[in-house]
Amino acid sequence: MKDKIAEKLLLFIAFSAIFSLLLITFFIFQQGIPLIFKIGLGNFFSTHWAPTRGHFGILSMIIGSLMVTTGALVVGIPFGLACAIFLAEFSSPVVQKTLKPIIELLAGIPSVVYGFIGIVILVPFIREHFGGPGFSVLAASIILGVMILPTIVSISYDALMAVPNTYREGSYAVGATKWQTVRMLLMPAARSGIVAGIILGMGRAIGETMAVIMIAGNALKIPHSILDSVRTLTSTLALELGYATGDHRAALFACGSFLFLIIILLNIIAIKITGRK
Amino acid sequence: MTFRIGPRTNQIIAYSILLLMTLITVVVLFFIIGYVFKNGVGQLSLEFLTDKTRNMGKEGGIFPSILGTFFVTIFAIVIATPLGIGSAVYLVEYTRGGLIHRIISFGADCLAGVPSIIYGLFGFIFFVITLNLGWSIISGGLTLAVMIIPTIIRTTEEAIKAVPHSYREISYSLGGGKLDTILKVVLPTSLPGILTGVILGIGRAVGETAAVIFTAGSSLGIPTSAFSSTRTLAVHFYILAREGISMPKAYGTATVLIIIILLVNFIAYRLMHRFMERYY
Amino acid sequence: MIKVAIKNLSLFYDTIQALKNISLNVEKNEILGVVGPANSGKSSFLRALNRLYEIDYARISGTIVLDDTDIFTIPINDLRRRVGLIFATPVVLPGSIHKNMSYGPKLHRKLKESELDEIIFNALSAANLWEEVKDRLKDSAATLSGGQQQRLCIARTLAMGPEVIMMDEPCSGLDPISTAKIEATMLELKEKYTFILVTNNTKQAARVANRTAFFLSGELIEIDKTEKIFTNPADSRTDGYIRGKFG
Ligand SMILES: Nc1ncnc2c1ncn2[C@@H]1O[C@H](COP(=O)(O)OP(=O)(O)OP(=O)(O)O)[C@@H](O)[C@H]1O
Ligand SMILES: [Mg+2]
Numbered sequence: 001m002k003d004k005i006a007e008k009l010l011l012f013i014a015f016s017a018i019f020s021l022l023l024i025t026f027f028i029f030q031q032g033i034p035l036i037f038k039i040g041l042g043n044f045f046s047t048h049w050a051p052t053r054g055h056f057g058i059l060s061m062i063i064g065s066l067m068v069t070t071g072a073l074v075v076g077i078p079f080g081l082a083c084a085i086f087l088a089e090f091s092s093p094v095v096q097k098t099l100k101p102i103i104e105l106l107a108g109i110p111s112v113v114y115g116f117i118g119i120v121i122l123v124p125f126i127r128e129h130f131g132g133p134g135f136s137v138l139a140a141s142i143i144l145g146v147m148i149l150p151t152i153v154s155i156s157y158d159a160l161m162a163v164p165n166t167y168r169e170g171s172y173a174v175g176a177t178k179w180q181t182v183r184m185l186l187m188p189a190a191r192s193g194i195v196a197g198i199i200l201g202m203g204r205a206i207g208e209t210m211a212v213i214m215i216a217g218n219a220l221k222i223p224h225s226i227l228d229s230v231r232t233l234t235s236t237l238a239l240e241l242g243y244a245t246g247d248h249r250a251a252l253f254a255c256g257s258f259l260f261l262i263i264i265l266l267n268i269i270a271i272k273i274t275g276r277k
Numbered sequence: 278m279t280f281r282i283g284p285r286t287n288q289i290i291a292y293s294i295l296l297l298m299t300l301i302t303v304v305v306l307f308f309i310i311g312y313v314f315k316n317g318v319g320q321l322s323l324e325f326l327t328d329k330t331r332n333m334g335k336e337g338g339i340f341p342s343i344l345g346t347f348f349v350t351i352f353a354i355v356i357a358t359p360l361g362i363g364s365a366v367y368l369v370e371y372t373r374g375g376l377i378h379r380i381i382s383f384g385a386d387c388l389a390g391v392p393s394i395i396y397g398l399f400g401f402i403f404f405v406i407t408l409n410l411g412w413s414i415i416s417g418g419l420t421l422a423v424m425i426i427p428t429i430i431r432t433t434e435e436a437i438k439a440v441p442h443s444y445r446e447i448s449y450s451l452g453g454g455k456l457d458t459i460l461k462v463v464l465p466t467s468l469p470g471i472l473t474g475v476i477l478g479i480g481r482a483v484g485e486t487a488a489v490i491f492t493a494g495s496s497l498g499i500p501t502s503a504f505s506s507t508r509t510l511a512v513h514f515y516i517l518a519r520e521g522i523s524m525p526k527a528y529g530t531a532t533v534l535i536i537i538i539l540l541v542n543f544i545a546y547r548l549m550h551r552f553m554e555r556y557y
Numbered sequence: 558m559i560k561v562a563i564k565n566l567s568l569f570y571d572t573i574q575a576l577k578n579i580s581l582n583v584e585k586n587e588i589l590g591v592v593g594p595a596n597s598g599k600s601s602f603l604r605a606l607n608r609l610y611e612i613d614y615a616r617i618s619g620t621i622v623l624d625d626t627d628i629f630t631i632p633i634n635d636l637r638r639r640v641g642l643i644f645a646t647p648v649v650l651p652g653s654i655h656k657n658m659s660y661g662p663k664l665h666r667k668l669k670e671s672e673l674d675e676i677i678f679n680a681l682s683a684a685n686l687w688e689e690v691k692d693r694l695k696d697s698a699a700t701l702s703g704g705q706q707q708r709l710c711i712a713r714t715l716a717m718g719p720e721v722i723m724m725d726e727p728c729s730g731l732d733p734i735s736t737a738k739i740e741a742t743m744l745e746l747k748e749k750y751t752f753i754l755v756t757n758n759t760k761q762a763a764r765v766a767n768r769t770a771f772f773l774s775g776e777l778i779e780i781d782k783t784e785k786i787f788t789n790p791a792d793s794r795t796d797g798y799i800r801g802k803f804g
Contacts, residue, residue: 002456003456007455009363010366013359014364014367014377014381016363016364017381017384017388017426017427018381018384024399024423028402031402078298082295082298082299085295086295086296099299103302103306104542105539106302106306108484109309109538110538112511112515112518112531113309113534113535115518117313177284179287179288182291183291200390204392206392207390207393207395209394209397209486210486210487214518238394241397241401242490263390263392264390267387268387271387373614443646443648446612446644447648447650447710449609449612450641451638451660451714451717452637454633454634461660462650465651466651
């Protein structure tokens with residue numbers, strides 16, 4: 001009897017996550033989608049964003065988000081994979097035990113701190129050495145690259161560790177070096193996990209907001225070089241939500257719906273790839 | 278004659294590059310923390326921690342933000358912990374694969390990937406506007422609760438899975454019911470692992486900006502009730518830094534923030550470590 | 558007098574049938590030995606009798622009657638209190654010896670501290686462990702030796718006040734001296750309890766069991782007085798197993 005009640009109660013609780021997800025989906029879409037229908041896809045996917053005057057084009061922000069995300073991946077993938085491989089295959093257990101939590105700590109540092117470091121160090125550095133305003137695609141890419149490192153490292157690391165030891169033994173037995181084993185055997189075997197890590201890292205980069213606002217410059221135009229200022233979907237949301245009303249607010253939610261869809265899509269792909277039991 | 282690098286040389290080169298890149302990553306981390314500390318530690322004083330914030334943050338301390346962070350975080354944890362643990366218990370103890378299991382884990386996985394600005398939008402339209410809770414500790418806490426549920430679900434799930442099946446068999450064979458077994462054997466044994474999840478959740482809540490700025494607001498007053506608007510440390514730091522109000526105060530606030538995060542991570546790590554030593 | 562009557566018992570894990578139409582009676586105050594090669598269904602048999610198979614999501618058919626009551630009509634925690642099970646590897650719960658001992662009794666009823674102490678004393682004494690642990694009841698149970706842990710598991714089961722005690726290869730990981738202690742305990746206790754002893758060690762069955770059942774591939778091949786099984790079995794497969802043909 002007690003057991004039956006407990007089970008029902010737990011089942012109810014267990015739906016809190018999916019229920020929250022549905023609630024989020026519903027409210028974001030309900031606020032945003034009607035506006036898209038009202039103004040039409042042409043307006044919505046144009047480059048002209050002047051929400052107080054009826055122009056709701058988010059294309060330049062989409063391009064901005066794409067650019068900083070790509071940049072983040074360019075920085076984050078090599079470093080992330082290097083750390084994962086180094087940790088999983090070239091480190092003693094003691095080194096693993098020390099380095100892993102250190103790298104995971106990167107994930108714990110608040111995004112505003114990253115943004116701040118960007119403002120006080122990276123932006124001036126870029127301005128002086130490469131020119132431009134400093135607040136740029138480049139600055140955002142580097143900072144975001146560091147921010148997504150822990151995601152890529154920890155998922156790729158788990159994937160590498162999940163490759164059975166018999167593979168390694170077999171490979172060493174035929175005289176392969178460690179690096180050959182990694183490159184020809186372990187990386188392919190762990191490929192799906194690594195890809196999932198990268199996709200989730202990508203999701204983090206697209207969704208990151210505060211750090212990007214602080215260092216990307218937020219100019220509303222399509223950047224021509226990586227030294228130009230850029231504005232992303234997320235920055236627009238955070239910059240304007242505080243004062244937006246009416247259609248403007250709806251437009252922000254439409255923008256959020258678009259972002260949300262992309263993120264959910266990336267998540268689904270990552271979940272499918274890893275086939276989480 | 279073609280020049281060919283042997284596999285051993287290749288290995289050495291690869292090793293050096295990997296080592297170098299790993300070192301750079303670690304150095305970057307220490308640099309970030311060290312740089313903030315170097316400029317911020319000097320700002321720390323009892324006064325800074327216990328004083329009201331004056332003149333938008335140019336002067337005074339960060340006491341209201343410490344309070345705000347504390348209340349919003351407590352609120353989030355109190356709500357998210359039972360939901361997260363309950364979900365994880367259900368997932369591990371009551372489902373065996375199957376559709377319900379897949380739906381629930383899918384929900385948790387997706388929720389974990391949702392960026393904080395989306396939580397901010399949602400919290401704003403749902404808690405602040407629709408439920409009319411206004412910019413308040415409640416709205417901020419509820420929003421953060423939704424955000425950290427997946428963290429708690431996942432860590433708890435792992436911790437519960439690590440409890441040996443034989444413990445459950447023993448409990449049942451001694452006449453324990455399912456609930457007895459969960460409450461008296463499974464949960465106590467996995468407690469350190471569960472706490473790790475809760476503490477990581479606290480870390481996320483403390484460091485969060487985008488999700489709280491639109492839900493808890495940015496008022497600098499001392500909160501008087503759960504409906505007071507408040508400005509958490511992370512939000513305060515963001516405003517100080519971005520609006521260039523006061524760099525010294527920004528460094529000081531960031532230092533406090535990082536100390537909290539380091540502490541939280543350290544505790545979580547120690548707990549996890551103890552837990553792993555026991556069961557792996 | 559019949560303590561447990563089993564009729565047409567079959568047990569399935571998904572598609573695997575682990576028990577095939579087993580019918581046998583367990584006499585009160587006997588030690589019933591159950592022998593058979595690996596995967597013959599011995600453990601599944603025990604887990605059917607206290608319905609522990611349910612946590613593995615197995616299904617059964619047939620009837621099991623304990624003292625004239627169908628076990629499916631007995632509340633499950635009561636059934637498991639009355640029919641105790643000792644596992645092959647001694648599993649102590651995290652925490653002190655005292656905590657391990659009080660877990661079962663506390664599940665079943667509210668107890669005063671003095672009553673609990675008495676139950677623990679009696680159970681540990683009966684399991685021949687009291688002298689060795691009386692000064693360290695608050696110590697972690699994990700600090701005991703393997704043999705002591707297994708006796709603690711027996712004492713833990715005794716503390717619930719069982720009627721039938723089932724043991725699943727209880728000595729498989731133990732040295733000869735610990736094994737002898739446990740066998741001695743069983744012989745002492747059979748006045749009060751009914752034992753079902755699954756064992757891989759045919760000699761152990763020969764030493765302590767009154768009757769012995771031989772299982773093979775989920776079937777009950779034969780059940781008889783232990784001397785009969787070991788000297789003159791009716792089925793040639795039993796003979797082959799006893800002589801070590803199945804290893
Ligand atoms: N939890 C389970 N899920 C699925 N199949 C199981 C499970 N437990 C046992 N089986 C299967 O049921 C059959 C009987 O197993 P059982 O453990 O009862 O044999 P056993 O005689 O106790 O063997 P052993 O001497 O190795 O302990 C085997 O084929 C086994 O693979
Ligand atoms: Mg067995």
